[in-house]
Each structure stands twice: as structure tokens, then as C-alpha cells.
Amino acid sequence: MTDMTFKPYEAVIGLEVHVELKTRTKIFCDCITEFGGEPNTHVCPVCLGLPGVLPVLNKDVVDYAIKAGLALNCRIAELSKFDRKNYYYPDLPKNFQTSQYDLPICTGGYLDIEGDGIKRRVGITRIHMEEDAGKLSHGGETISTSDYSLVDYNRSGVPLLEIVSAPDLRSPQEARTYLEKLKGILEYIEVSDCKMQEGSLRCDANISVRLQGSNFFGTRTEIKNLNSFRALERALEFEVKRQIRVLEGGGTVVQETRTWDEEEGSTLPLRSKEEAHDYRYFPEPDLVPLVIDREWVEEIKKSLPELPDARKERLIREYGLPVYDASVITGSKALADYFDDCVKFYPEGKTVSNWLMGDLLRLLNAENQDIKDCALRPEMLAEMLHLIDRGTISGKIAKTVFEVMFQTGKKPMEIIKEKGLVQISDRGEIEALVDRVLAENPQSVEDYRSGKEKAIGFLVGQVMKLSQGKANPGMVNDMLKDKLK
Amino acid sequence: MELYEKTIHELHELIEKKEITGVELNKSVYERIAQVEEKIKAYVLTMDWEQVLQKAQAVDDMFARGGKIHPLGGIPMALKDNICTKGVRTTCSSKILENFVPPYDATVSQKLSESHTILVGKTNMDEFAMGSSTENSAFSITRNPWNLECVPGGSSGGAAASVAADEAVFALGSDTGGSIRQPAAFCGVVGLKPTYGLVSRYGLIAYASSLDQIGPITKDVTDCALVLSAIAGHDPKDSTSVNKPVPDYRNFLTGEIKGMKIGIPREYFGEGLDGGVREKVLAAIGDLEKLGAEVEEVSMPHTEYALPAYYLIASAEASSNLARYDGVRYGYRSKDASDIVTMFKKSRSEGFGSEVKRRIMLGTYALSTGYYDAYYLKALKVRTLVKGDFDRAFEKYDLLAAPTSPSVAFRTGEKRDDPLAMYMMDVCTIPINLAGIPAISLPCGFSEGLPVGLQLMGKAFGEGPLLKAAYAYEQSAGFHLAKPTLNGEV
Ligand SMILES: [Zn+2]
Numbered sequence: 010m011t012d013m014t015f016k017p018y019e020a021v022i023g024l025e026v027h028v029e030l031k032t033r034t035k036i037f038c039d040c041i042t043e044f045g046g047e048p049n050t051h052v053c054p055v056c057l058g059l060p061g062v063l064p065v066l067n068k069d070v071v072d073y074a075i076k077a078g079l080a081l082n083c084r085i086a087e088l089s090k091f092d093r094k095n096y097y098y099p100d101l102p103k104n105f106q107t108s109q110y111d112l113p114i115c116t117g118g119y120l121d122i123e124g125d126g127i128k129r130r131v132g133i134t135r136i137h138m139e140e141d142a143g144k145l146s147h148g149g150e151t152i153s154t155s156d157y158s159l160v161d162y163n164r165s166g167v168p169l170l171e172i173v174s175a176p177d178l179r180s181p182q183e184a185r186t187y188l189e190k191l192k193g194i195l196e197y198i199e200v201s202d203c204k205m206q207e208g209s210l211r212c213d214a215n216i217s218v219r220l221q222g223s224n225f226f227g228t229r230t231e232i233k234n235l236n237s238f239r240a241l242e243r244a245l246e247f248e249v250k251r252q253i254r255v256l257e258g259g260g261t262v263v264q265e266t267r268t269w270d271e272e273e274g275s276t277l278p279l280r281s282k283e284e285a286h287d288y289r290y291f292p293e294p295d296l297v298p299l300v301i302d303r304e305w306v307e308e309i310k311k312s313l314p315e316l317p318d319a320r321k322e323r324l325i326r327e328y329g330l331p332v333y334d335a336s337v338i339t340g341s342k343a344l345a346d347y348f349d350d351c352v353k354f355y356p357e358g359k360t361v362s363n364w365l366m367g368d369l370l371r372l373l374n375a376e377n378q379d380i381k382d383c384a385l386r387p388e389m390l391a392e393m394l395h396l397i398d399r400g401t402i403s404g405k406i407a408k409t410v411f412e413v414m415f416q417t418g419k420k421p422m423e424i425i426k427e428k429g430l431v432q433i434s435d436r437g438e439i440e441a442l443v444d445r446v447l448a449e450n451p452q453s454v455e456d457y458r459s460g461k462e463k464a465i466g467f468l469v470g471q472v473m474k475l476s477q478g479k480a481n482p483g484m485v486n487d488m489l490k491d492k493l494k
Numbered sequence: 495m496e497l498y499e500k501t502i503h504e505l506h507e508l509i510e511k512k513e514i515t516g517v518e519l520n521k522s523v524y525e526r527i528a529q530v531e532e533k534i535k536a537y538v539l540t541m542d543w544e545q546v547l548q549k550a551q552a553v554d555d556m557f558a559r560g561g562k563i564h565p566l567g568g569i570p571m572a573l574k575d576n577i578c579t580k581g582v583r584t585t586c587s588s589k590i591l592e593n594f595v596p597p598y599d600a601t602v603s604q605k606l607s608e609s610h611t612i613l614v615g616k617t618n619m620d621e622f623a624m625g626s627s628t629e630n631s632a633f634s635i636t637r638n639p640w641n642l643e644c645v646p647g648g649s650s651g652g653a654a655a656s657v658a659a660d661e662a663v664f665a666l667g668s669d670t671g672g673s674i675r676q677p678a679a680f681c682g683v684v685g686l687k688p689t690y691g692l693v694s695r696y697g698l699i700a701y702a703s704s705l706d707q708i709g710p711i712t713k714d715v716t717d718c719a720l721v722l723s724a725i726a727g728h729d730p731k732d733s734t735s736v737n738k739p740v741p742d743y744r745n746f747l748t749g750e751i752k753g754m755k756i757g758i759p760r761e762y763f764g765e766g767l768d769g770g771v772r773e774k775v776l777a778a779i780g781d782l783e784k785l786g787a788e789v790e791e792v793s794m795p796h797t798e799y800a801l802p803a804y805y806l807i808a809s810a811e812a813s814s815n816l817a818r819y820d821g822v823r824y825g826y827r828s829k830d831a832s833d834i835v836t837m838f839k840k841s842r843s844e845g846f847g848s849e850v851k852r853r854i855m856l857g858t859y860a861l862s863t864g865y866y867d868a869y870y871l872k873a874l875k876v877r878t879l880v881k882g883d884f885d886r887a888f889e890k891y892d893l894l895a896a897p898t899s900p901s902v903a904f905r906t907g908e909k910r911d912d913p914l915a916m917y918m919m920d921v922c923t924i925p926i927n928l929a930g931i932p933a934i935s936l937p938c939g940f941s942e943g944l945p946v947g948l949q950l951m952g953k954a955f956g957e958g959p960l961l962k963a964a965y966a967y968e969q970s971a972g973f974h975l976a977k978p979t980l981n982g983e984v
Contacts, residue, residue, distance in 0.1 A: 054598050058697040058818050060591065061578045061600060063732050093814050095861070097838055104817035152834055160822070289861035291870060294703035295810055296733050 019221045020249045022184045023176035027169050028201040029209040030073045035166035036140050037064030048161035056166035058102030063295050070168040073200040074138050075309045078115030080198050081133045085306050089114045091293040100143040103324045108139035110290040124186045131187055132175030136291045141167040181245035185238050193317050198343040205237050228262040234269045244269040316402050328358025329473050343380045354391030384418030393421040405478050406430045434481045443488050446471045457493055497522035498660040500817040506565050516550035516568030523570040527661045535634045536656035538575045540615035543555030553610045557758040565720050567610035572662035574653045575616040578697035579603050586699050587631035588621045588817045590826045590845030600697020602708050602725045609724045621847045625649050626919040630849045641942050642982035644903035647677030653711050664712045670705045671804050672923025675935035678711055679898035679947020681935045684718045685711045689954045690930035691736035694729030699975040700815040702808035705927040714974045715965040719743035752786030757891035761797035762922050765971040768901045770941025775897045778938035778948045785966050794883040800925040803876035806860045806869050813857030876929045884929040888953045892959040893963055897922050898935040898947030932957050934964050
């Protein structure tokens with residue numbers, strides 16, 4: 010997966026990913042975590058950081074963190090604790106964030122990624138739990154140029170996991186692949202919605218460049234504000250090239266935090282190393298250390314669903330799916346669940362996969378719809394596939410039926426009856442159509458007979474058109490060939 | 495004897511026997527406040543007179559209908575102004591929270607309401623509980639009822655003075671490094687710092703979270719046991735509160751301490767201890783021996799390191815706890831700031847007093863990169879060593895006895911410009927907070943006409959034996975019966 014365009018350099022990339030957990034309530038109070046809602050309606054004295062209030066840890070957050078840790082092959086700490094990360098910002102009600110510093114809940118995991126046939130094991134250095142901040146909206150462009158700024162604390166105290174990778178990624182595409190796969194896993198284990206546009210999945214990248222084969226690390230920069238896969242890949246590409254340009258020009262890369270400007274298509278300096286915050290971490294005295302007994306971990310381990318890699322292998326093994334199909338289908342848990350539901354009613358995996366990979370994904374994309382909200386349910390697709398097999402409808406008509414099912418949620422037989430789409434398989438009826446087409450297209454008949462075999466395709470097409478797509482295409486083909494002998 | 499002079503248990507008996515009503519009692523205390531508050535200035539605010547009487551009437555009505563009256567029912571009491579009271583200003587005696595009205599009750603406020611006590615006012619304190627004289631209040635200087643020219647101690651100086659001057663039958667204070675016990679000693683009343691985790695901290699405006707504990711300030715040990723029984727217990731809203739059953743602490747008040755082993759830590763009687771204080775405390779220890787306790791000297795070698803460790807740990811936690819006062823959501827906001835950073839800086843510079851700023855800076859420094867190991871981390875290690883001293887001592891002894899403060903109340907203004915001299919006032923009380931154990935201060939005589947406090951320390955969650963010994967001493971010595979004259983030039 011090494012990007013050849015950077016030769017003789019290579020990129021060294023590590024990602025810090027923040028995911029909002031979809032526990033029902035916040036990490037330290039009973040407010041709901043639901044996205045949206047009128048500003049400052051999902052708040053209480055605790056998540057507003059009023060004087061005298063105290064945090065109480067939501068156990069579900071620990072559950073979810075352990076789940077994520079196990080899915081990412083981490084060691085789950087027996088003793089973990091929370092720490093305060095101190096900095097001033099108006100979206101942070103206490104002016105410190107309760108986070109984890111030196112005893113995170115998960116450490117030492119990995120995630121295997123694959124692209125262009127190259128496999129790579131990416132280390133997961135640590136996963137820790139923390140609280141999210143509120144959200145600012147400025148009267149003007151930025152906080153320093155605005156006359157006023159408004160704060161919404163609905164998000165304050167929503168639980169987050171920070172997942173930190175080792176600097177094991179070697180190209181922007183690899184970084185993207187890693188993030189996509191990570192997102193897939195987190196969705197699989199149902200700990201987060203991972204909606205980048207809503208900010209429930211956020212990503213910062215640490216990046217440096219070095220000569221290929223070198224063991225040294227170059228000076229790194231940190232890039233913030235990467236709000237989509239595309240932004241991640243583009244920002245990293247820009248930054249790799251920028252750093253190479255600096256080095257080639259005889260300069261040195263400055264250690265700093267940069268931000269991605271989507272419109273400019275470039276990264277811009279945000280603050281230097283000297284301006285970096287001193288967070289003054291210290292143990293959170295309002296919470297007691299977290300002791301995680303092994304039984305708890307084992308229980309969660311048992312409850313983990315089949316993870317993407319295992320599922321992919323199973324689809325290849327059980328249904329003979331091509332690797333590519335299996336990867337796409339298991340790339341999202343919802344799509345994989347959909348597939349598994351379809352093959353319960355129609356066990357030809359490859360046929361199902363063709364319909365999912367082609368028509369279904371195309372329509373979902375075009376309508377910008379989530380598969381979970383799709384009106385076309387797996388049993389309906391299975392029923393349609395059986396109708397094709399029985400010759401009730403042609404594959405071509407099935408395309409129409411499929412679209413109508415997708416749009417209306419009606420069952421296939423209902424659509425076929427309503428629209429009169431039953432396939433014509435009556436020899437007499439088809440013969441009449443064939444004879445008419447042969448009579449009307451003497452030139453094509455001539456062509457075919459003189460050896461231009463392609464002409465038969467045109468004639469089949471004409472018959473199908475005449476039958477409004479209802480003629481059994483196999484029978485039409487056979488009959489035409491017969492008559493043209 | 496006026497009603498306002500009486501203790502909780504005396505008043506409860508009168509109420510139960512229907513010899514007095516809650517309204518009469520509250521009227522008496524309210525008249526007392528009207529009479530002496532001008533001199534003492536124990537309160538940041540007192541409650542509306544009509545409301546107090548209405549509440550007292552409600553308790554009387556309930557009792558008249560045949561309801562059972564809680565031992566604290568109808569008793570007028572005061573809360574230190576760092577304990578949140580729903581709908582009632584809670585200021586921490588700071589300009590930054592001058593107009594802060596909490597939309598919730600602290601767990602202890604709620605428990606006292608459920609016990610049908612009647613809040614008469616919020617008491618003055620050193621700003622954010624930082625101080626030992628109550629001179630660091632943004633609003634007023636509280637006077638010692640025994641000598642108005644002297645400080646009442648701190649930081650719960652208002653609470654101790656209100657009880658000593660009979661402006662409340664009891665009060666709750668908070669103790670981070672001695673803030674209940676030292677003012678109780680200076681004002682000649684009883685003050686208990688419970689074991690860390692026994693009383694919920696929910697709604698106590700934090701100074702140093704790992705050290706803060708709420709406790710009673712009362713006129714005698716019996717009242718102390720009554721109030722503690724009412725406020726102790728597990729609170730799901732405070733993760734550091736311990737889930738243990740709470741006994742009725744009155745059951746320990748037998749007067750019987752024969753065979754009890756009491757250790758006398760040598761280091762608490764060293765340099766800097768006033769001769770008069772030493773004499774009275776040693777006499778009190780002699781009395782305990784006469785009552786049948788076995789007394790023996792013990793060494794607590796790490797005592798001298800407790801004070802610096804405390805100021806690092808407490809200040810570090812405070813620097814973070816007090817970060818939220820930034821003018822964004824509530825509290826004081828500087829008028830003339832045009833951008834966010836200036837707003838933070840000006841609001842905090844103008845809103846906090848100098849001692850608070852000193853500790854925020856000290857704490858920020860101690861937690862900074864490059865200094866963390868040398869200061870904060872080292873202080874935590876010292877804390878473990880100090881705890882170790884107590885653990886070893888309690889293998890052998892049931893209790894420890896020492897002075898509460900190295901001196902009696904000093905003159906207002908005397909140590910104001912000498913923070914180190916002021917910090918030394920807590921030298922005998924701080925190790926107890928670092929160890930998380932309970933300790934009580936009770937009057938044991940007078941020196942220079944001012945009360946001296948005897949401090950007894952117990953094992954973690956050993957409030958029972960602690961109160962037992964305190965009660966036995968109190969009943970034999972009788973110093974709790976002395977009343978201040980409220981004299982002196984102001
Ligand atoms: Zn909340």
C-alpha cells in the first residue's frame with residue numbers, strides 16, 4: 010500500500026480517533042445522550058459543572074470501552090482510573106475534562122488492515138474513556154472576532170472513547186483504510202453510531218515523513234479538524250507533500266498543530282509546540298479507582314458479535330463469495346446482517362451478493378438512505394429471486410420489480426400483478442412476436458444469415474421491446490436461432 | 495436560661511413534652527441573632543423571618559397532629575456558606591459567587607430538611623474555605639464571642655461563632671485541614687471532622703476534594719452525635735461516600751472508657767505549642783486517665799511533613815476545582831472585557847481574593863510539567879507516610895489525643911499578612927485530613943481567657959469510640975457549660 014508518489018520518502022502516520030458512545034445516558038450524570046434537541050435541554054447541574062456537584066460513573070461506558078478493547082485485541086486493565094485534564098475553554102463547563110491519563114482502560118491492541126494485497130498490523134497503543142465538551146456557535150467567524158458566542162451543553166458529558174494508534178500507518182490511503190475498518194468494527198459491536206457528519210466519530214492525525222527504510226522518526230505535526238474520510242486522506246496527502254518539500258528545500262519540519270482547511274485544500278498552522286497546553290493531569294479525586302474483575306471481561310467477551318474479519322471469511326467459505334464482495338458486504342454490519350437475512354430465505358449467496366452490490370447499494374446511495382430504513386426487506390428480495398428461478402419474471406423485469414419494491418415496500422407478487430409483469434412463456438404467443446420481428450427486420454435477418462452473428466442480439470431486443478420486456482428471453486433466443494437456420 | 499442557650503437534646507425534650515413549641519424556639523434564636531449579630535457577624539445571610547416561623551409552625555402542626563418528631567425537628571440551625579441550599583444564595587464568602595443561587599440542595603441540606611430542622615442562615619467563612627481566621631471573607635470579619643478582638647478561627651469561623659454566641663443551636667461546617675476543629679477550639683464548642691467518605695460531599699462547594707468533609711459544630715458531644723447520625727450515610731451521588739450502615743451514635747455515649755488505650759503523639763507537643771494550651775491539654779489527658787483510659791506516649795515521625803504536603807495537595811486540587819469560576823455560566827463576570835481570554839482573566843482577578851489566588855497559583859505550579867514529580871507526586875508520597883504513622887499507632891491504640899490548635903484565638907489582623915504563620919495554625923489538624931480519619935475538638939479549659947481545644951482522633955469509621963471518649967471527658971470536665979460574654983472592643 011506504500012504510495013509510490015512519495016518516493017524516496019515514506020509517511021509515518023498515527024491516528025487519534027474520538028468516538029461518541031451511544032449509551033443511553035451521559036458518562037457522569039443521568040442526562041440523555043441523544044443528538045439534536047433544543048440547546049441546553051439535555052443538561053443538569055452535573056454536566057453543567059455547577060459548584061458542589063460530583064460525577065458518578067455510568068457503568069455502561071466501561072462496558073462499551075471493554076467491548077471496544079476486546080474487539081481491537083487490547084489488554085483490559087485490572088486497575089484503571091480517571092484523571093483531570095486542565096484547560097480553559099468556554100465549551101468545557103468545569104474548565105477541566107475528566108479523562109484518563111496513565112492508567113487507561115485498554116492498551117496494547119492491534120487492527121489488521123489490507124489494501125492492494127498488502128496486509129499490515131496496526132498497533133492500538135491505548136483506548137481511554139473521557140467526557141465530551143459542549144458546542145460553541147460564534148456570532149462571527151471565530152471566538153476571537155465575534156461579539157458574542159453561544160454555548161450548547163447538550164453534548165457536555167457525552168461519553169467518548171479515544172482510540173490511539175501506533176505510528177504504524179505508511180500512507181494516506183492506509184490511514185483511510187484503517188479508519189474505515191475501525192469504524193466498521195465499532196459499528197459491529199454497536200458501541201457508536203460513528204456518524205462523522207454529526208461528529209460522533211472524529212479524528213486527529215500525527216504525521217511525519219522519512220526516507221524509506223529508515224528507522225528514525227522525523228519531526229511530526231498534528232492535524233486537527235478531519236471530519237470525513239476524504240478530508241483525512243486529502244489532508245495527509247497535502248501534509249506529506251508539504252513536509253517533503255520542506256525537507257527537500259533543506260529546511261526542517263516544525264513540530265506544531267495544524268488544521269485542515271477543506272476549501273483551501275491545505276493544512277494551516279494552529280499552534281506551535283511552545284504554545285501547546287500544559288494540561289496538568291492529576292488523578293480525579295471525585296471518582297474512585299476502577300477495579301475491573303476478569304469475570305466482567307469474560308462476560309463481555311462472550312457477548313461480542315462476530316467481527317468483520319471472521320464474518321468475511323465465513324461468507325467466502327460458506328457462500329463462495331469473491332473476496333471483494335465479501336469485503337464490501339462485511340464492511341458494514343447492517344449490510345452483512347441484510348445479506349445473512351436474505352440467504353436464510355434464498356441460499357444462493359453469490360446471486361444475493363450481486364443484487365446487493367449492484368442495485369441495492371446504487372439505490373441506497375442515490376437516495377442517501379440507510380439500509381436499516383430500507384423498505385425493501387430481505388424476505389422480499391428472496392421472494393423475487395425465487396420468482397426469477399421459477400420463470401415467473403425475467404431478470405430484466407426483476408430490475409423493475411426491485412426498484413418498485415425499494416420505493417414502495419410492496420411485495421414482488423403484488424407489483425407483478427399490478428403492473429402485469431408476468432413473463433410470457435407461452436410458445437404460441439412468443440412465436441407470433443418472433444415472426445412479426447423477423448418480418449419487420451429483413452436486413453438483420455440477412456446480416457445474420459451472412460455470418461454476422463451479432464445481429465441476433467438486435468432481433469432479441471426487438472422481440473423483448475415488443476413484449477414490453479415480458480417475453481422469456483431464453484425462449485426468444487432459442488426460437489429466433491431455430492427460425493434463422 | 496433562655497431557649498437559645500440550650501442544646502438540641504434539651505430542646506428536643508422540651509418540645510416532646512410540649513413545654514415549648516418550635517415557633518417559640520425559633521423566635522428565641524431569631525431575637526438572639528437580632529441582638530448580637532451586629533457584634534459577631536457570624537452570617538453571610540439570614541433567612542427571611544416569616545419563612546422561618548412558617549417552617550417552625552409546620553413542624554409544630556405536624557407534631558400536634560400526632561406525628562413523631564425527629565430528634566432535630568424544629569431546631570434552628572446554620573449552614574456554612576459553601577453548602578448548597580436550593581433557592582438560597584450560596585457564596586463561599588466570595589465575590590465570584592456573591593449572587594449564586596443553587597438550583598439544588600447539598601445532600602446534607604436535604605437530610606437536615608428531612609429531619610425538619612430549620613435553616614436560619616448561611617455562615618461566614620474564609621473564601622472557598624481557604625484560611626484559618628475567617629478574615630479571608632469577601633463580605634465581613636467574624637468576631638470571636640469570647641473576645642471580640644480575636645478571630646473565631648477558620649475557615650468555618652462563622653459556623654463556630656454562631657453556635658458559641660447562641661445564634662444557632664448547631665451548625666454544619668466543612669473541614670479540609672482543620673476548618674471545623676480549629677474554629678470549634680477557638681470558640682469553645684464541639685466540632686467533628688468525620689471519616690472521609692462518611693458524610694456525602696454532594697453539594698459541598700469543593701476546595702480540595704480528597705480532603706473535604708462536612709461535619710457538625712455543636713454545643714456538646716451529645717448534640718454532635720445526634721447531628722452526625724442525621725447527616726452520615728452512603729449517597730449514590732457521591733462516589734467517594736462509603737456504603738456502610740450508620741449506627742445511632744448516641745448509643746456510644748455511656749461515659750464508660752475504662753481500659754480504652756489512648757496514644758499521645760509526641761510530635762504534637764513540640765516547638766510552637768503555647769504553654770497555656772499544652773498545660774490544659776495535658777490536664778485533659780490526665781482526666782482521661784483518671785476515667786480509666788490507659789495513656790501512653792507514641793511517635794508519629796512524619797508529622798512535620800504533613801503541613802507542606804497538605805498545602806501542595808489541597809492547592810493542586812483547588813486550582814482545578816476553582817477553574818470553573820470563569821464568568822461564562824454563572825457568578826461574577828467582569829464588565830470591561832471584550833474577548834474571551836480577557837473575560838476569564840478579569841473575572842477571576844476581580845472575583846477572587848488574594849489567599850484564593852495564592853493557592854490557585856501554588857496548585858497550578860505544583861501540577862505543571864517539570865514540577866509535578868517534585869511537588870505534587872512527592873506530596874502524595876508524604877501523604878502515604880503520614881497515613882502509615884496513623885495505621886501503626888492504631889494497631890496499638892483506640893484513640894490519639896493532642897491539642898487542636900497550637901494556640902488559642904489570636905487577634906484579628908495579627909497574622910493576616912503572614913501566610914506562613916497562618917498556615918502553622920493548622921499543624922495539629924492537617925495530618926488527620928491527609929489520613930482521612932475522624933477527629934473531634936472539644937473544650938478543655940481556658941488560657942488567657944480564651945477556650946482551649948482538646949483533639950481526639952479515631953480509627954477510620956471509628957466515630958463511635960471517638961464520641962464515647964469525648965462524652966466521658968466532657969461530662970467529667972464540664973467546660974462545655976461555659977458561655978462567652980461577647981465582650982471586647984471591636
Ligand atoms: Zn447532566
